[in-house]
Amino acid sequence: MTTATDVIPPVTTTGHGAPGSRGSRRVRGIRYALLILFAALVLMPLYVLVVTSLKPSSDVDPSSAWGLPHALSAEGWRSAWDTLAPPLWRSVVLAVSVAVLSAILGAMNGFVFAKWRFPGSHIVFTAFLFGMFIPYQAVMIPLQGMMIGVESQLPWFTGIVKLIVVHTIFGIPICALIFRNYYATAVPTEILEAARVDGAGMLRVFWSVVLPVSAPAFVVTMIWQFTSAWNDFLFALFLTTRQNGPVTYALNELAGGQNPDYPSIMAGVLIASLPTLLVYIALGRYFIGGLMSGSVK
Amino acid sequence: MRNGVKTWLPGLLLVSPSIVLVGVFVYGLIGRNVYTSLNVTRNIVTDKIVNPGGYRNYTKLLGSDDYQHALWNLLVLTVVFLIGTMVMGLLWSVLLEKGARGEGFFRSVYLFPMAVSFIAGGVVWRWLLSPAQGEGQALGLNQLFIKLHLDGLQNQWWSSPSAFSMAAMAMPAIWQLSGYIMALFLAGFRGISDDQREAARIDGASEWKIYRHVLFPQLSPIALSALIILGHMSMKMFDLIYSIAGPNSYKAMVPATLMWTQMFASNDKVAAAVNATILLVIVAVVVVPYLIYTNRTEQEGR
Incomplete structure (x- = not known):
């Protein structure tokens, strides 16, 4: 049964396997690459929101939709x-x-x-x-x-x-x-x-x-x-x-x-x-x- | 049980306002809705019978093309949404469970869509899933594909003619809820003592075998909870579809949005009530056994 104050507890040990070995370093590299990739995917809609919200409403060219605004507008x-x-x-x-x-x-x-x-x-x-x-x-x-x-x-x-x-x-x-x-x-x-x-x-x-x-x-x-x-x-x-x-x-x-x-x-x-x-x-x-x-x- | 009425009665009194409110607003209104669903109605102008009344209102809706289309869409949506969210959530929790530098950051990022309303998420995803294609037209993901020279990936998303187009509607839902499933699994992983991994490792088990035979089996109660929660959310999903496809979209119709159409576009309250009752039954079939099961295991554990 989960109580209201339970949050995700921290890990109890520091890493597994031999930390310095080449294999584990490669695994860690892949792990971080995936973590960053997924974070970018999750944040993508947020990027769209922020970038688009700062464009002037005249900037309607679809092909620049993913680009940064040419001029900032409030x-x-x-x-x-x-x-x-x-x-x-x-x-x-x-x-x-x-x-x-x-x-x-x-x-x-x-x-x-x-x-x-x-x-x-x-x-x-x-x-x-x-x-x-x-x-x-x-x-x-x-x-x-x-x-x-x-x-x-x-x-x-x-x-x-x-x-x-x-x-x-x-x-x-x-x-x-x-x-x-x-x-x-x-x-x-x-x-x-x-x-x-x-x-x-x-x-x-x-x-x-x-x-x-x-x-x-x-x-x-x-x-x-x-x-x-x-x-x-x-x-x-x-x-x-x-x-x-x-x-x-x-x-x-x-x-x-x-x-x-x-x-x-x-x-x-x-x-x-x-x-x-x-x-x-x-x-x-x-x-x-x-x-x-x-x-x- | 405690001794005597005098001890427990104050407890009952303290809860009684809530019992009355839940009784009236949950059970009373459900009853009222079922009652409405059985009514006979006639067309005001032609006096022709619209809803024949009783169980025939149910057979009428269940047999209608609209409703079957909506049920099919719901099935496609639910399957893709459940699989996508469970896989993403589990994958993220596996990536994070051993503790990574910046774990707090990644966790917060993965979970943040959960704090956003389906309406707000839907507005962005409506843009991301814009059906227009080709340079000069395409917005959203299609435009991104053009920019990445992956033009072939462009498609019409949820408005494509495919019978499986609702799969696209699962994408925003997966985006919003995968972090939640990650949090559930992550808490589960952290609840497993490290000794078990160590023991398996000493026995020579590979990392994959440790996950497969030691860790995953212990997560199955969490996976069950997660499936029930996601499943019932999927059944009643309305905001997201309404916000992305607009009201009265036939292409993206599910029972929950059809109910809106019945109620306001067709002005057929009885059909809407029938639809809502069936929706409740579908959810209850999933949820009631689960509630009984958790209640029983808890009793045994006490």
Whole structure:
């Protein structure tokens, strides 16, 4: 079982075989050549993005598409920013709210599933996990109807508010899983028993014993939920509009025009991806922790 | 089980808001969707029956050419995507597992596409997989092939007339997820104690034999998890295809995008609900046994 804090452990030994021998040196050469080749392939789309985004929109000659820009231009970035700034802020509100709400629910659920079980809690947990794997298409039609119904009663229940509610709810399973796996290993049952013998009730144990050591699971869960809310498109497409949707919606609109303005589109991709990329670069090990818990085992 | 209701009841209460929410939004809405899928509908103008109702809605969709085309595309996409991602992920993890200088760098590079949305990735790949060919026309990879004097490699990618054109759509998906599989395998390799390699090496096993008979077998539970995760992602893949091929593309149609077309282009909510229900069943067939299996092994391990 993978816990939330597991990241890829470092190697335990330094190299294998005789380090200086000619054979191993050749193997190492091939290994690095492959590593660099694959890194170049993975980074190729990023190169396209950066290079194209800096070209003036008049530079439309296909044969120079892979070349560096003849003259640097901020035109693409400026026009993409003008289009994407409002939805970008809506996405910030969305992703931050979802991260906070999901983590609170996740801590409560994970604590119970790991340390304060009730009869049948297993079955409930497995039923939760299934909710993590369902194709959201299977709920989308009635969900859309339901959301429109609520909106007709509560006029403020639109766009981003809808998405906050929906992402928080459909994030319950994964967040419960991350916290449960974390608590199962990070909080020794003996400590809880001791607190209980001292007469502490469940909330007291949760608040004073468990929550203070929960920071790593909070970070992993919040990053995970931030990223998935930020990157979501399916819910946005079904539940929001051009006027009140998140940045993925706006980016798709920007890219879908009849006469594509590639510098602006590519700059738009970078702008829309920057927040999650920054999170990934700054907090990569926690990001991987979330990925790992997604694999259940 | 712990002693007495008084002990466990607070736990149940703490989880109960989530139980209600998951109950309503996951299971309730699934039920509602299945109910919708069984409806009878008539054409508003001609009053002719569009959906005959009950199980016949399902046989109607399953028998339709569109749906079979979508299923075929899904099969091609899934096979190429699974094989490509597993092979790439395993290869990268093997290249890195012994520790290389700059390992952190390579790991971060390989994993970074995972942090990007399918929509953003799709926008770039739409350009990379532009179908236009020939100097002065070609963009993306075709243009790159011209530049590298590999003109013969140019092709129309996912929009080519071939029945296997969806294989091209797997490329961006492989790009986005191989790093994830690498991370899973890498964690697996690092979990195997070094003594086992040493023992095999002393017995005279070659490096290849050590991988084949000592290391790979121990990675099979991880490989199973990886396959299930990738498989279910492939079944419901929507964003990437929508972003690359646009809405309502027949050529790149899979059940998930067909559902969008049914819902909005054909305005046939019932057919969309049928499609969504079948999609759920396909995913459940893969995922439920896996959940039961992990649940059981965990119980035994406790």
